[in-house]
Structures are given as C-alpha cells and as structure tokens.
Amino acid sequence: MVQPIWKTVRQSSLWMLTLAALASFATPAVATDLSECSTTAFTVVEVPAGTGTASDPYLIATLGNLRWISEGDAGSLDGKYLRQTADIDASDTVNWNACAGYQPTDDYRGVYDGGGFTISHLYINRPTEDNVALFGEPQWGGSVYNLRVLDAEVTGRDNVGILYGWCNNRCWVERVYTTGTVTGDDKVGGVIGAYRPLYLETKISFAGSDADVVCTGEGCGGVVGSLAGGDIIEDAYFTGTVSGTGTKLGGIFGHNWNDNGVVTRAYSTGTITAQGSAQFGGVVGNTGAVNITSAYYLEGSATTTGNQSAIRPDLARTQSQLQTATTFAGWDINGASGWLQDPAVNNGYPYFAIEATIEVSPAAAPSGTGS
Secondary structure: OOOOOEEEEEEEEEEEEEEEOOOOOOOOOOOOHHOOOOOOOOOOOOOOOOOOOOOOOEHHHHHHHHHHHOOOOHHHHHHHHEEEOOEEEEEEHHOOOOOOOOOOOOOOOOEEEEEEEEEEOOOOHHHHOOOOEEEEOOEEEEEEEEEEEEEEEOOOOOOOOOOEEEEEOOOOOEEEEEEEEEOOOEEEOEEEEEEEOOOOOOEEEEEEEEEEEOOOOOEEOOOOEEEOOEEEEEEEOOEEEOHHHHOEEOEEEEEEOOOOEEEEEEEEEEEEEOOOOOEEOEEEEOOOOOEEEEEEEEEOOOEOOOOHHHHHHHHHEEEHOOOEEEHOOOOOOOOOOEEEEEOOOOOHHEEEEEOOOOOOOOOOOOOOOOO
16 A cells, blocks of 8 residues: 655645655654664653643643653643644654553543644554553543544554544544554554443544554454444544454444444545454444444445455445545535545545644533543
8 A cells, every 4th residue: 555645735724635645755664573673762751831721731842742741740631731733753662662662641631632733653562452552541531633643553452543542431533644554453443442431422523544454353443443332433534454363344443332333424445354254344344233324435345255245235335436526415525514525635535624723622621530
C-alpha cells in the first residue's frame, strides 16, 4: 500500500486534507526489532507552557512535551486542557524505555485539541501489555480532537489502537486521522482498540484511518476493534487493511460486544482478509444487533480463505457508486457537514476536513473526579 502524504492547505478556518500518493516519498526508518534501536533516548521530559485551564491550556509543541504527558509530572490531568501547537516528529520514541517505545498514557481524563497538527512516527512495542496506544485507557471525559497520528507502529496484546487503547466511559473523539501499523490479539483497531462504556454514552465522529491492522484474537477493525452497546460511530471511513488469524474482522469495526451500537455515515474501501471459519465483513465483523444506517463498503474488498460469507453483503457498493455523491444522500457532501468529495482527492471517495480550532462542547468536556 502506498503511504499517503497529507498536505495542509489553509482555506478559511479549515486545514484541508489533500492526498498526494508519491512513490518516491520515504519516511524515517522505524525499528522493527531490538537490534535496530538504541537504549539511549535523546528526548527528555519538557514541561509545557500553560496551566491546563480552558483559557490557558497546556501547549504541546515538542516531543518532550508529549513525553511529559506520558512519563513526567503531569499528574492525572483530570479536567485539564491541552492544545498541540506544532507538528511533532516522534521518531525518537523507538529508543525509549529500553526499546519498548512510548509509554501509553493511563487513565487519561483531559481534553486534547490537536489543533489540526500531526504526531508522526510514534513507536510502541509492548506485546505483553493491554490498553496500548497514544492514550492507553482514557475515561470519564477523556477527549481528543483535531489530530493526525501518521506512520505509527503500535504493538500490544489486548485493547490496542493508534489513538486509544481502551476507551472506558464517556470518551469522545472528533476529527482524527491515523496511518501506520497496529498489531495485537483481541480488540485491535486503526484508531481505537476497544470502545466500551460501562454507564455512559461514548461517541466517535469524523474519524478516518489508512492503517494496517493485524489481530490474532477476536475483534479487529479498521476504525474500532470492539464496539459496545450505546457506542456511536458516525462519519467515519477506512482505506487500509485488516487481516490476521483472528475472527470478527471488519472495515469500520470488528466485534460488537453487547449489541445496540450505532454506525451511521461510514464507509470502507479497505481490504479485509479473513482466514478459515473467521467471521468478517466489509463494515462490521459480526452479526450482533447494531443499528447501521447509510454505511457501505467496496464490493469485493472483504474476502476469506475459508467458505464463510461476508456479513451484511447488502452494504456492498461498486467503486463507481462510492465515487458518486448521490450514494451518500443525507451526508451533505461539500456542504456544512464537513464531508468533502473531489475526483482528484482520496481516489474520488469522500473525505473530511480537520479544523484548526474547535469548540469543546460542555457534553464532551470532563467534569468531576470520576470517583
């Protein structure tokens, strides 16, 4: 798969995502075994400016600031606001923590506004650990907006994703995009590993991924690995690959944990490859009671080495249909919704803008201590 380059083009208040697939583009080398990394990391913890309030957020401008969130004296970040102010090259994370890479942030409860910027070349190699991602286990109001995480390499055991590992109780995600590889056992996703609210509604909107997702257990999805009852995925797309020896593989999500999830305005052109008797589908990976409206996948993109049939084949559409705006009636393509479509961008399939700034709604902002 050709790796995309995402260019930022300022138009009004939006940073538009423009795809330019260039075969000559080369990314910095990322270690794939311990012999390729150094036990000496060059990035030290750097305390960011700001006080963490809505009016004076912590300003995340460097890799050292990012390490402060993970390993420094950042406390629990309960109710704190953070805003990224520059693109961050995280290539040095391959050398952190005896080559285990970045340490996932645990129990994250803050509001992180990526400002339309990028974190690139994030490396996490923790195959015996659960809840592995940039934010390992956000909950009780932990939120991320307006962020791209590109060319990541993330390996964990269960609940593994590029952005979130296990989103537990009222986690919100809006306008995010990921690329890279993510590998694990159960509940593995290109954006989020497991989305499981115990008490409160959890929502992901305007999430896109071109990641390569590999799992050996249950629940492997292009956007979300495992979805739980009450969870909402709206306005999402996937263009990468989902594969492995596991079961319940899907383009938008893999495993529907306890039914009653919602998926609306989503599509996948990604390649879904199942093996043997594994359950799989172009949009969803199992047959639980999910409310699916206006969601599609590219015809022929979901296949198996066995004799199982793809789940919800009625959601399949041809390439021409997915490149035609009338297929997406109600999405408000090229209108106020944020969805865009241009024959010269994203192979003609719909995509969306990531805003440079966004207002955090009161419903999404954390409150209280969660105790």
